[in-house]
Amino acid sequence: MIEVTALSKHFGTHIAVNNLSFKVDSGQFCVLVGTSGCGKSTTLRMINRLIEPSQGQIRIKGQDVTTLAPEQLRRRIGYVIQGVGLFPHRTIHQNIATVPRLLGWKKTDIDARVTELLTLFKLDAATFAGKYPHQLSGGEQQRVGVARALAAKPELLLMDEPFGALDPLTRELLQDELLKIQQLLGITIIMVTHDLEEAIKLADVIAVMDKGKLLQLDTPETLLRHPNAGFVQDLVGGSERPLRLLSTKQVGQIMTKLATLPAAQPVAQLPTIAASASLRDAMALLIWEQAEQLQVVDDTGKPIGQLGLHELLQQGARA
Numbered sequence: 671m672i673e674v675t676a677l678s679k680h681f682g683t684h685i686a687v688n689n690l691s692f693k694v695d696s697g698q699f700c701v702l703v704g705t706s707g708c709g710k711s712t713t714l715r716m717i718n719r720l721i722e723p724s725q726g727q728i729r730i731k732g733q734d735v736t737t738l739a740p741e742q743l744r745r746r747i748g749y750v751i752q753g754v755g756l757f758p759h760r761t762i763h764q765n766i767a768t769v770p771r772l773l774g775w776k777k778t779d780i781d782a783r784v785t786e787l788l789t790l791f792k793l794d795a796a797t798f799a800g801k802y803p804h805q806l807s808g809g810e811q812q813r814v815g816v817a818r819a820l821a822a823k824p825e826l827l828l829m830d831e832p833f834g835a836l837d838p839l840t841r842e843l844l845q846d847e848l849l850k851i852q853q854l855l856g857i858t859i860i861m862v863t864h865d866l867e868e869a870i871k872l873a874d875v876i877a878v879m880d881k882g883k884l885l886q887l888d889t890p891e892t893l894l895r896h897p898n899a900g901f902v903q904d905l906v907g908g909s910e911r912p913l914r915l916l917s918t919k920q921v922g923q924i925m926t927k928l929a930t931l932p933a934a935q936p937v938a939q940l941p942t943i944a945a946s947a948s949l950r951d952a953m954a955l956l957i958w959e960q961a962e963q964l965q966v967v968d969d970t971g972k973p974i975g976q977l978g979l980h981e982l983l984q985q986g987a988r989a
């Protein structure tokens with residue numbers, strides 16, 4: 671879907687991005703992590719041509735981005751930044767409608783799309799469409815920012831620290847919503863974050879950068895189990911590694927299905943956990959409840975399986 675080849679950016683004598691090459695497949699969620707100033711934002715901004723590369727190439731679906739007019743390109747790529755950047759004197763409806771209007775969509779199609787997106791982001795259209803950004807909380811504004819970026823059905827969504835300014839609870843809520851929406855829409859996302867936990871939770875692949883260079887690009891699990899020596903190894907942590915590994919999987923992926931359990935197994939007394947929860951949450955619940963077995967339930971609360979301490983220990987252990 672997107673292919674970056676030997677990409678560099680020099681600001682005077684300073685090399686912000688140094689000979690970067692990577693590919694992101696269609697529908698993948700790629701997260702760029704690394705220390706402050708390592709070139710993450712510059713990379714993102716070269717993809718939508720807010721910054722012109724010094725060297726190298728960026729292709730989206732095989733097409734070199736420099737062959738497209740920047741405005742035309744940006745209408746195909748959603749862009750979300752920290753602090754949102756909503757237009758303060760436009761209503762929420764007008765904000766979300768910005769790119770569809772520029773593209774000449776019919777009014778009825780625009781109205782339908784705005785309502786659809788507000789609903790998707792759990793914002794009641796009747797309440798929110800006519801409001802102005804300052805009348806919304808930070809979390810609500812951030813949702814509108816993402817909705818606006820998705821309005822014209824872009825093939826690629828670039829997100830630069832989108833949840834950086836939010837409190838931890840709102841941040842987690844929006845991460846969950848973003849994951850669901852990404853799975854629903856099948857959109858390709860490249861996100862920048864400082865937060866490794868956020869990267870592990872959201873990413874199909876994590877790209878670790880340092881001093882303008884790409885050090886490793888791998889799935890969260892591979893990165894945690896087999897980090898390259900040096901910076902990546904320091905980044906993924908020592909004592910935190912097992913718990914981070916548990917964050918990469920959901921309960922539903924490793925539970926024993928109810929149908930395969932012995933019939934006599936008592937299930938009613940066990941603490942319950944949702945199949946969509948992470949293994950890390952499952953481990954926390956076991957410790958909290960001093961239990962060794964959990965009952966797994968689906969979205970409706972129906973028991974569908976069990977998960978034991980032994981399986982969790984295996985999943986968090988070195989391979």
Ligand SMILES: Nc1ncnc2c1ncn2[C@@H]1O[C@H](COP(=O)(O)OP(=O)(O)OP(=O)(O)O)[C@@H](O)[C@H]1O
Binds near residue numbers: 864
């Ligand atoms: N317009 C510019 N002119 C000169 N130097 C710049 C410019 N933009 C970025 N830089 C420098 O390039 C380097 C990379 O910046 P960039 O914003 O890409 O880093 P980052 O990894 O996104 O950092 P952060 O996580 O702090 O946002 C930094 O040293 C920065 O000071």
